[in-house]
Amino acid sequence: xxxxxxxxxxxxxxxxxxxxxxxxxxxxxxxxxxxxxxxxxxxxxxxxxxxxxxxxxxxxxxxxxxxxxxxxxxxxxxxxxxxxxxxxxxxxxxxxxxxxxxxxxxxxxxxxxxxxxxxxxxxxxxxxxxxxxxxxxxxxxxxxxxxxxxxxxxxxxxxxxxxxxxxxxxxxxxxxxxxxxxxxxxxxxxxxxxxxxxxxxxxxxxxxxxxxxxxxxxxxxxxxxxxxxxxxxxxxxxxxxxxxxxxxxxxxxxxxxxxxxxxxxxxxxxxxxxxxxxxxxxxxxxxxxxxxxxxxxxxxxxxxxxxxxxxxxxxxxxxxxxxxxxxxxxxxxxxxxxxxxxxxxxx
Numbered sequence: 069x070x071x072x073x074x075x076x077x078x079x080x081x082x083x084x085x086x087x088x089x090x091x092x093x094x095x096x097x098x099x100x101x102x103x104x105x106x107x108x109x110x111x112x113x114x115x116x117x118x119x120x121x122x123x124x125x126x127x128x129x130x131x132x133x134x135x136x137x138x139x140x141x142x143x144x145x146x147x148x149x150x151x152x153x154x155x156x157x158x159x160x161x162x163x164x165x166x167x168x169x170x171x172x173x174x175x176x177x178x179x180x181x182x183x184x185x186x187x188x189x190x191x192x193x194x195x196x197x198x199x200x201x202x203x204x205x206x207x208x209x210x211x212x213x214x215x216x217x218x219x220x221x222x223x224x225x226x227x228x229x230x231x232x233x234x235x236x237x238x239x240x241x242x243x244x245x246x247x248x249x250x251x252x253x254x255x256x257x258x259x260x261x262x263x264x265x266x267x268x269x270x271x272x273x274x275x276x277x278x279x280x281x282x283x284x285x286x287x288x289x290x291x292x293x294x295x296x297x298x299x300x301x302x303x304x305x306x307x308x309x310x311x312x313x314x315x316x317x318x319x320x321x322x323x324x325x326x327x328x329x330x331x332x333x334x335x336x337x338x339x340x341x342x343x344x345x346x347x348x349x350x351x352x353x354x355x356x357x358x359x360x361x362x363x364x365x366x367x368x369x370x371x372x373x374x375x376x377x378x379x380x381x382x383x384x385x386x387x388x389x390x391x392x393x394x395x396x397x398x399x400x401x402x403x404x405x406x407x408x409x410x411x412x413x414x415x
Contacts, residue, residue, distance in 0.1 A: 081206040081214070083179050084134030087127045088213035092224035094120055096283035098128055099225075100167055102137050103149050103157030111145040135178060168226050168283065172239070179205065180218055181227060188228075188238040191343055195219060195236045197350040198228075200357070224283040235347070325382035 086095060097118050104117060111129070115122045122145075129147060132138050137153040140146075152174045160167025175181050180202060187193060187201055202215045219236075222228045228236045334342065384392060 085214035086131040092220040100160040103153035192235040192237040196354045
């Protein structure tokens with residue numbers, strides 16, 4: 069029998085994950101509303117309370133059940149709210165801050181909360197590094213978008229605070245003591261979510277549900293994030309439009325990048341420098357890991373002459389950023405005009 073073309077071919081992940089097609093703001097609305105019921109309820113009743121649509125609610129409920137907020141009673145879409153869900157809803161009725169605080173207290177022992185807290189206990193880290201840690205625990209390919217949605221949800225619920233240059237920190241940490249490569253006055257757990265929440269609302273095309281149940285902060289919670297940013301002496305990851313600091317003309321870049329980092333060098337590092345080295349190396353490993361995975365999934369190998377490494381990291385570091393991007397763009401154009409991979413022998 070032919071398989072259903074719409075059914076996912078990916079195996080179930082080893083850890084519970086939110087549905088990748090459900091925005092974090094939708095989960096926030098459901099979390100704050102599920103405990104409104106005192107007895108069993110149908111998905112349609114939750115739809116009436118939130119106006120999120122029965123289909124979207126239906127594919128969201130498994131994660132809510134995995135997190136202990138509801139339990140499934142019937143395959144016909146009937147659920148029972150947990151006591152903790154009811155307590156969260158009562159706290160949310162007082163205010164958004166109280167609701168999010170109750171949620172974070174209830175979710176302290178969930179796998180992704182414990183994992184993120186452990187990864188960030190020493191200070192800020194790249195979001196891509198936390199993503200890689202989650203993917204290792206999920207242990208099943210094909211759930212990358214669901215992991216991205218989980219990170220979005222952790223930001224929306226205030227577990228993670230986004231910082232400049234793609235870094236995140238744990239919500240209980242003071243940004244000035246987090247070991248971040250960029251010292252700045254960070255927002256509070258709730259106040260730093262405005263930009264993320266606005267993006268979520270634009271994805272759904274819907275306003276937040278009644279009674280302010282969304283995780284989105286209101287105007288009263290707006291706090292300028294990063295406006296009081298101090299200039300850092302340690303370079304962060306380069307962003308578009310920035311050339312970044314350049315090594316001096318008397319610096320042997322090849323020698324610097326080919327040298328092993330020994331105890332002597334580590335001894336002379338200050339905490340910010342050590343943290344910066346760790347964050348950059350972790351991000352580099354994540355990028356190279358993704359590139360390697362894509363290469364392994366390719367149907368045909370590259371031509372032999374293309375497998376010869378052309379640049380070392382030292383060469384890339386010594387190049388002007390514009391020159392490197394021009395080179396990268398030229399390679400893509402060559403790939404579009406002429407096949408860079410061997411022709412399949414099955415033709």
